[in-house]
Amino acid sequence: MVAEKPSKKLFAVKLRVWRQAGPSAPGAFVEYSLNTVNPDMSFLEMLDVLNDDLTMKGEEPVAFAHDCREGICGTCSCTINGKPHGPGQGVATCQVYMRAYRDGDVITIEPFRAKAFPIIKDLVVDRSAFDKIQQAGGYITARAGSAPDANAIPVPKGDADLAMDAAQCIGCGACVAACKNASAMLFVAAKVGHLGVLPQGQAERDRRVLAMVSTMDSLGFGSCTNQYECSAACPKLISHDFIARMNRDYMGASFRQMFKAEAASTGGGAG
Amino acid sequence: MATLDSKIPAGPLAEKWRKHKVDMKLVNPANKRKYEVIVVGAGLAGASAASSLADLGYKVKNFVFHDSPRRAHSIAAQGGINAAKNYQNDGDSVYRLFYDTLKGGDYRAREANVHRLAEVSVNIIDQCAALGVPFAREYGGLLANRSFGGAQVSRTFYARGQTGQQLLLGAYSSLSRTVGQGLVELHTHSEMLDLVVVDGHAKGIIVRDLITGAITRHSADAVILATGGYGNVFNLATYARGSNTTAIWRAYKRGACFANPCYTQIHPTCIPVSGDYQSKLTLMSESLRNDGRIWVPKKKEDRLKKPSEIPEADRDYYLERIYPSFGNLCPRDVASRAAKRMCDEGRGVGESGLGVYLDFADAINRLGENGVRERYGNLFDIYHEITAESAYKQPMRIYPAVHYTMGGLWVDYNLMSNVPGLFVLGEANFSDHGANRLGASALMQGLADGYFVIPYTIGDYLAGQKPGSRPSTDRAEFKQAEENVSSMNKRFLASKGKEPVSHFHKRLGKIMWEHCGMARTKASLEEALKLIPALREEFHANVKVPGSADTLNQSLEQAGRVADFIELGELLCRDALTREESCGGHFREEHQWPDGECKRDDEKFAHVAAWEFQGDGKTPLRNTEPLNYEFTKMSVRSYK
Ligand SMILES: Cc1cc2nc3c(=O)[nH]c(=O)nc-3n(C[C@H](O)[C@H](O)[C@H](O)COP(=O)(O)OP(=O)(O)OC[C@H]3O[C@@H](n4cnc5c(N)ncnc54)[C@H](O)[C@@H]3O)c2cc1C
Ligand code: FES
Numbered sequence: 001m002v003a004e005k006p007s008k009k010l011f012a013v014k015l016r017v018w019r020q021a022g023p024s025a026p027g028a029f030v031e032y033s034l035n036t037v038n039p040d041m042s043f044l045e046m047l048d049v050l051n052d053d054l055t056m057k058g059e060e061p062v063a064f065a066h067d068c069r070e071g072i073c074g075t076c077s078c079t080i081n082g083k084p085h086g087p088g089q090g091v092a093t094c095q096v097y098m099r100a101y102r103d104g105d106v107i108t109i110e111p112f113r114a115k116a117f118p119i120i121k122d123l124v125v126d127r128s129a130f131d132k133i134q135q136a137g138g139y140i141t142a143r144a145g146s147a148p149d150a151n152a153i154p155v156p157k158g159d160a161d162l163a164m165d166a167a168q169c170i171g172c173g174a175c176v177a178a179c180k181n182a183s184a185m186l187f188v189a190a191k192v193g194h195l196g197v198l199p200q201g202q203a204e205r206d207r208r209v210l211a212m213v214s215t216m217d218s219l220g221f222g223s224c225t226n227q228y229e230c231s232a233a234c235p236k237l238i239s240h241d242f243i244a245r246m247n248r249d250y251m252g253a254s255f256r257q258m259f260k261a262e263a264a265s266t267g268g269g270a271g
Numbered sequence: 272m273a274t275l276d277s278k279i280p281a282g283p284l285a286e287k288w289r290k291h292k293v294d295m296k297l298v299n300p301a302n303k304r305k306y307e308v309i310v311v312g313a314g315l316a317g318a319s320a321a322s323s324l325a326d327l328g329y330k331v332k333n334f335v336f337h338d339s340p341r342r343a344h345s346i347a348a349q350g351g352i353n354a355a356k357n358y359q360n361d362g363d364s365v366y367r368l369f370y371d372t373l374k375g376g377d378y379r380a381r382e383a384n385v386h387r388l389a390e391v392s393v394n395i396i397d398q399c400a401a402l403g404v405p406f407a408r409e410y411g412g413l414l415a416n417r418s419f420g421g422a423q424v425s426r427t428f429y430a431r432g433q434t435g436q437q438l439l440l441g442a443y444s445s446l447s448r449t450v451g452q453g454l455v456e457l458h459t460h461s462e463m464l465d466l467v468v469v470d471g472h473a474k475g476i477i478v479r480d481l482i483t484g485a486i487t488r489h490s491a492d493a494v495i496l497a498t499g500g501y502g503n504v505f506n507l508a509t510y511a512r513g514s515n516t517t518a519i520w521r522a523y524k525r526g527a528c529f530a531n532p533c534y535t536q537i538h539p540t541c542i543p544v545s546g547d548y549q550s551k552l553t554l555m556s557e558s559l560r561n562d563g564r565i566w567v568p569k570k571k572e573d574r575l576k577k578p579s580e581i582p583e584a585d586r587d588y589y590l591e592r593i594y595p596s597f598g599n600l601c602p603r604d605v606a607s608r609a610a611k612r613m614c615d616e617g618r619g620v621g622e623s624g625l626g627v628y629l630d631f632a633d634a635i636n637r638l639g640e641n642g643v644r645e646r647y648g649n650l651f652d653i654y655h656e657i658t659a660e661s662a663y664k665q666p667m668r669i670y671p672a673v674h675y676t677m678g679g680l681w682v683d684y685n686l687m688s689n690v691p692g693l694f695v696l697g698e699a700n701f702s703d704h705g706a707n708r709l710g711a712s713a714l715m716q717g718l719a720d721g722y723f724v725i726p727y728t729i730g731d732y733l734a735g736q737k738p739g740s741r742p743s744t745d746r747a748e749f750k751q752a753e754e755n756v757s758s759m760n761k762r763f764l765a766s767k768g769k770e771p772v773s774h775f776h777k778r779l780g781k782i783m784w785e786h787c788g789m790a791r792t793k794a795s796l797e798e799a800l801k802l803i804p805a806l807r808e809e810f811h812a813n814v815k816v817p818g819s820a821d822t823l824n825q826s827l828e829q830a831g832r833v834a835d836f837i838e839l840g841e842l843l844c845r846d847a848l849t850r851e852e853s854c855g856g857h858f859r860e861e862h863q864w865p866d867g868e869c870k871r872d873d874e875k876f877a878h879v880a881a882w883e884f885q886g887d888g889k890t891p892l893r894n895t896e897p898l899n900y901e902f903t904k905m906s907v908r909s910y911k
Pocket of ligand 2: 065066068069070071072074075092093095170
């Protein structure tokens with residue numbers, strides 16, 4: 001039984017939506033008016049309504065990325081009126097509700113823009129660069145079956161909480177889209193921070209940060225100039241403190257690596 | 272007639288798995304590289320399987336329709352994962368977890384499977400902690416637990432309200448490692464659209480690249496499906512929008528039996544529907560029932576009053592009244608049906624009348640607002656975001672919604688379907704939860720299957736396949752399957768209809784919810800079995816799919832998935848109609864005790880119903896696998 005809620009007043013908005021047929025096709029904004037917006041609708045439900053209208057008119061609907069629609073899978077990725085994930089704080093596109101808008105509003109909707117995130121179609125971008133960074137080192141090596149009892153390694157609650165603060169990253173890429181240099185530092189720092197504060201993560205700590213940072217650099221992400229737009233746009237509000245922490249890790253690891261290389265070339269350190 | 276040999280090992284319950292591990296054949300390490308295994312899906316089940324098999328030395332190809340394995344629907348699980356660690360010293364044990372799960376499933380699961388699940392649960396926590404999953408901790412640094420979903424011991428491990436996310440990211444990290452090491456070939460944005468069966472064995476799949484539209488053939492020595500649940504057959508559900516039944520449905524049409532499709536779980540605590548445009552329902556974690564009290568007004572006339580204007584004496588805390596020993600913590604199916612009964616009596620709250628209150632006033636008095644915020648802050652925020660109401664000031668309104676599917680492809684003890692070489696893991700199989708799943712047990716099952724069961728059992732199958740004998744993709748079976756897929760897409764794009772795919776999905780959802788939802792009757796199911804075939808015809812005649820097949824085309828993707836949902840919906844209703852009893856999530860109004868509880872019929876229905884496809888438009892065949900309870904007594908489930 002789907003219950004109707006009759007009492008809500010519907011309103012009208014004008015949408016300016018980025019349409020681009022494919023990766024190498026030219027793109028442009030196209031305007032649409034939508035007159036039946038319910039304030040309780042989510043932003044993506046509003047796009048659903050637009051798409052059903054377009055389909056019935058025989059036009060191609062707007063391609064947009066989405067899945068969980070509750071702010072956890074990191075799939076949705078619209079820049080709304082210039083802001084990645086739109087007007088809210090600490091929310092993803094799918095958690096924006098139309099009650100944030102008023103009758104007559106003009107809403108501009110674009111994909112997340114960054115060199116490392118090429119546009120696939122309309123509002124959908126390719127974020128596989130993030131997977132590549134993870135593949136380079138975003139893990140603790142522990143084969144199934146090899147683990148000791150979980151309580152054998154106590155983790156101070158503060159460390160576990162800090163790790164969790166970083167681990168919450170949903171991998172959406174808003175940090176990259178918000179950064180004027182399109183840097184992926186917050187994303188990488190969150191993973192390096194999560195695994196680096198835990199005792200389990202120590203064995204691969206140096207290797208991890210070096211591999212992830214160099215892969216990030218090779219994939220066309222820009223460098224960080226400490227503006228912290230990333231944290232402000234992050235749907236999980238992950239703190240830029242993790243970037244400072246990663247910079248320290250990176251320096252330490254680079255130094256140790258240099259030292260090791262030197263020791264190896266002078267014949268020391270073997271044994 | 273399919274052969275359904277459960278292959279349950281003989282011997283005492285607690286010895287079966289250990290003994291089976293010794294008895295199974297092994298593949299010698301030098302040969303492992305010669306076997307290729309396809310894993311479809313990278314949720315908890317798929318990601319853990321893919322990386323574990325790669326670490327063993329098999330060549331693994333992993334396919335997901337998502338743009339990254341990290342987006343699988345497992346990411347959304349909130350509450351936690353069970354394990355019989357007994358870290359709390361509160362009387363838990365492997366046996367107790369086994370018993371609770373079996374009883375919770377209303378004695379419709381296999382004893383041996385459930386016991387194995389409870390046994391390996393302890394290893395899962397070890398594995399996840401080693402991978403760096405930031406589980407909640409006590410001040411002493413040891414792991415914290417909570418009681419969850421009707422359990423009387425605290426055996427649930429959690430990571431804030433994001434347990435599924437953290438477990439998935441753990442599994443994803445191992446998968447990423449093995450991809451980086453070149454042990455797994457990862458195909459994202461790649462949707463499996465058919466299974467290829469050669470000489471009776473599953474030997475490959477047909478895949479569409481969702482970005483380029485290219486259709487490709489892939490052969491392997493074995494195929495694993497870990498493609499999640501089919502709850503979106505109801506359209507509105509707590510699932511991610513993309514979750515679908517296509518992989519297992521198309522495998523069904525290639526001969527794999529579909530077991531117990533009618534066992535669907537309806538979760539009691541979701542945010543009620545607000546309008547016709549709605550695309551999904553949001554779960555409010557069950558953990559809220561630890562501190563929230565559920566009630567409706569005693570008098571119908573009060574239902575639209577502000578809750579604060581209804582005095583204590585006029586409130587009916589119905590779960591506490593009907594189930595004094597479990598109260599607000601009774602199992603999901605019991606709590607959901609009770610909410611429905613209250614609303615059917617006309618006492619439901621909110622404009623639609625389809626809601627009950629979940630009230631935190633007592634908890635706030637006891638713990639203070641901050642105490643409550645500490646425990647449930649993120650959930651209260653979600654509720655506020657969606658409804659614009661503060662649950663600190665007024666009770667939440669909640670209503671049941673479809674949340675999980677216990678049914679799925681039939682598998683034996685080795686997790687192999689009746690099609691040799693086709694394995695099914697996680698929510699996609701039917702194996703461990705019987706007619707009802709307990710909270711925090713799906714994450715456990717997904718990881719058990721992937722980390723600790725399939726690495727052993729797949730070897731037993733592969734050892735019997737000659738290395739290097741996998742068929743070439745030039746074979747007729749591959750060609751035929753590929754043509755099947757392309758012609759289906761062509762038909763959709765050529766259809767001259769008028770309605771978008773979503774229109775049909777909504778209508779299917781309405782039929783399912785009204786006729787085959789929380790309460791089912793012979794009449795409602797027979798009605799559904801008329802409406803669904805009619806909807807199917809209308810869909811194929813009147814659907815509009817714009818665009819082309821050689822680019823990203825979300826309408827085309829959806830069309831295929833909804834076509835499958837419509838067919839599955841029919842099977843689900845047929846299964847519900849033939850199961851003339853009530854058990855767990857399957858409630859037939861004709862079969863209830865005077866107090867409204869499920870009335871099982873163990874004499875006639877202590878079996879698995881495994882449906883076998885007989886061809887389009889033909890009635891499928893209902894095979895049965897008897898369930899034998901050797902070690903437990905099938906008691907009547909009571910939570911009073
Ligand atoms: C909101 C919510 C909260 C939950 N909370 C809990 C909880 O607290 N505790 C608990 O134990 N359980 C919980 N569950 C249930 C649990 O999350 C799921 O049952 C479980 O995660 C399913 O895992 P899976 O690996 O089987 O499938 P999924 O995680 O759904 O993964 C499916 C995978 O298959 C891929 N796929 C599917 N079809 C195809 C195809 N045709 N081609 C290619 N790839 C395909 C997808 O890309 C994806 O990678 C919750 C469920 C929901 C909806
Ligand atoms: S759709 Fe999953 S985070 Fe928005």
